[in-house]
C-alpha cells in the first residue's frame with residue numbers, strides 16, 4: 001500500500017516535460033497552419049515518431065507500464081495544450097489500439113497494436129470505427145453487418161461508418177459490426193481490417209468546425225472478406241457471448257453495465273483539460289499586459305474573477321480525470337460512472353473556459369490572428385465525441401440511481 005499522494009513520480013515528471021517541450025517547440029508553432037489547411041499534419045506526426053512520442057512503445061509505456069494510471073492523462077494534457085487537431089492526429093491511432101487491446105486475444109494484441117503505429121521509417125495509422133449515420137449515441141443499433149462464411153472460415157462485412165478519425169487513411173481499421181441485430185449491443189463483435197483489404201474505402205471527408213488538422217471521414221465497407229482469425233477475441237468467445245445474451249433475452253435478465261467504455265473516457269477528458277489550460281494561460285498573460293483606462297485589464301475584478309474561476313474549474317476537471325484514470329488502472333469499479341464524470345466535466349469546462357478566453361482578449365480573441373478562437377472551436381468536440389454530454393449525464397444518472405433513466 002502506497003501513501004496517498006498527488007505528486008507525480010520522477011518518470012511522470014520527465015514525460016510531462018518531454019511532451020510539453022515537444023508541444024511547445026513543434027506542435028504549437030504548426031497549429032495555425034494545419035488548422036487553415038485542414039489536412040492531416042504528416043510532417044508533425046513524423047517529428048513525433050522520430051522522438052518516439054508517436055510509437056507503440058510510448059503508448060504501451062504510458063498506458064500499461066504505469067501502475068498509477070496518471071502517465072497517460074498527464075502526457076495527453078501536455079500534447080493537447082500544444083494543439084488539439086495535431087494532438088488527435090498523433091493520438092487517434094491510440095483509440096484503435098485501445099479497441100484492439102480491450103477485446104483482442106494476447107496474440108492479436110501483439111500482432112495488430114504495433115501496426116497501428118508503424119515506426120519512424122514507415123508511419124502507420126489506426127482508426128476505430130463504431131459510429132454510423134443512424135447510430136451515434138445509440139451504439140446498440142449499428143447496421144454494419146458481419147456474417148460468417150463457415151465454408152471458408154471468413155467474415156463478410158458490409159456497411160458505412162460515419163465521422164471516423166483517420167477513416168480511410170488508416171492502415172488498420174478496427175470495425176465494430178453486428179452479428180445478431182436482435183441482440184442489439186450484445187450481438188456485436190470487433191474486427192481488424194488489415195492494410196489494403198479489398199472492399200474498404202473512404203467515403204466523404206468531413207469539413208469541420210474545429211480539430212481541423214485531424215482527418216475525419218466516412219468508411220465504406222463493401223463485401224469486405226476477412227479471415228476468421230481477424231475477429232477480435234476469437235469465435236469461441238463470441239459464440240459463448242451470443243449464447244449468454246440469447247439466454248438473458250429469453251429470461252429477461254438485465255444486461256451488465258457497459259463498464260469498458262468508462263475506462264477510455266478519462267484519456268479523452270485529459271485532452272480537453274489541455275485545451276482549457278492553454279486558453280487560461282494565454283488569457284492570464286494577455287490580461288496582465290493589455291491596458292485599458294490606464295491600467296492592465298486584470299486589475300478589474302470582472303477579468304480577474306473570470307481567470308480565478310477558469311483556474312478553479314480546470315483544476316477540478318483535472319482532479320476528476322486523475323481520479324478516474326487511477327480507478328481504471330487499479331481496477332476499481334466505476335460505481336458512480338466516474339469515467340463519464342471526468343469526460344463530462346472536462347468537456348464542458350473546455351468549452352466554457354475557451355469562450356471566457358475569447359472574451360478576455362476582446363476583439364483580438366475573435367480574430368484568427370490569436371489562438372483562442374481556434375481553441376474554442378477545438379474544445380466543442382469534447383462535448384460530442386466519445387459520448388455527448390447528454391449521454392454522460394444519462395450514464396451518471398443511471399449509475400447513481402440504479403434506474404433506467406431515459
Ligand SMILES: Cc1cc2nc3c(=O)[nH]c(=O)nc-3n(C[C@H](O)[C@H](O)[C@H](O)COP(=O)(O)OP(=O)(O)OC[C@H]3O[C@@H](n4cnc5c(N)ncnc54)[C@H](O)[C@@H]3O)c2cc1C
Pocket residue numbers: 127128129130131133135136137138162163164165166208211216381384385386387388389390391394406
Ligand atoms: C470530429 C469527430 C470525430 C469522431 N471520431 C470518431 C471515431 O473515431 N470513431 C467513431 O466511432 N466515432 C467517431 N465520432 C462520432 C461520435 O462519437 C458521434 O458523433 C457521437 O457519439 C454522437 O453521435 P451523433 O453524432 O449521431 O449524435 P446523436 O446521437 O444524433 O445526438 C444528437 C443530439 O441528441 C442527443 N441525444 C441523443 N440521444 C439522447 C438521449 N437518450 N438522451 C438525451 N439526449 C440524447 C445528443 O446528446 C446530441 O445532443 C466522431 C465525431 C466527430 C464529430
